[in-house]
Amino acid sequence: MDGSAPSNVPTPSDDGDDDGDDGGGGGGGVAGWIRAYFARGAAAAEKVKALGLAGVTAYGIFNTLYYTLAFTTAWTLRTLPPETTVATAFKIAAETISLVWAGSQVTKLARAGLALASAPRCDALMRWMVAKTGMRYEATFTVITLGCFLGSAGLFALLIVAKATAGL
Numbered sequence: 001m002d003g004s005a006p007s008n009v010p011t012p013s014d015d016g017d018d019d020g021d022d023g024g025g026g027g028g029g030v031a032g033w034i035r036a037y038f039a040r041g042a043a044a045a046e047k048v049k050a051l052g053l054a055g056v057t058a059y060g061i062f063n064t065l066y067y068t069l070a071f072t073t074a075w076t077l078r079t080l081p082p083e084t085t086v087a088t089a090f091k092i093a094a095e096t097i098s099l100v101w102a103g104s105q106v107t108k109l110a111r112a113g114l115a116l117a118s119a120p121r122c123d124a125l126m127r128w129m130v131a132k133t134g135m136r137y138e139a140t141f142t143v144i145t146l147g148c149f150l151g152s153a154g155l156f157a158l159l160i161v162a163k164a165t166a167g168l
Contacts (some may be wrong), residue, residue: 044112052122089164
């Protein structure tokens with residue numbers, strides 16, 4: 001050996017940048033792939049924002065679907081200690097939702113892509129709501145957002161209380 005590092009090992013001068021590579025195995029290894037993935041996610045999020053309220057609403061709907069399905073699944077599979085109080089169940093649920101959030105980072109790019117694809121349909125839905133109700137376009141965003149948030153929060157609370165009281 002001549003003392004130089006093998007070609008697949010980063011050297012001190014290697015900044016780990018993929019230099020425009022798609023992140024699929026270029027110069028940054030796993031760290032480079034992760035950076036590229038998050039960069040693509042950020043770029044997709046910017047495109048969603050550029051679509052205005054329809055894009056943000058579509059992304060919010062996909063977030064609601066993800067969190068509702070993921071939390072419901074995780075909570076259903078989680079076991080609670082015997083004689084768990086409702087307050088303790090809510091603390092355990094907070095741990096569960098933090099794990100669900102961590103998992104959401106993996107699906108962020110897919111949700112952003114789905115939001116980009118469905119933003120025109122979401123815009124049509126919002127315009128239909130404006131025509132039927134006479135609300136302002138911005139108000140439909142608020143109604144949909146509150147509906148997603150309150151619907152999920154209500155379902156989560158129901159699931160938590162039901163599981164906590166099932167053992168009583």
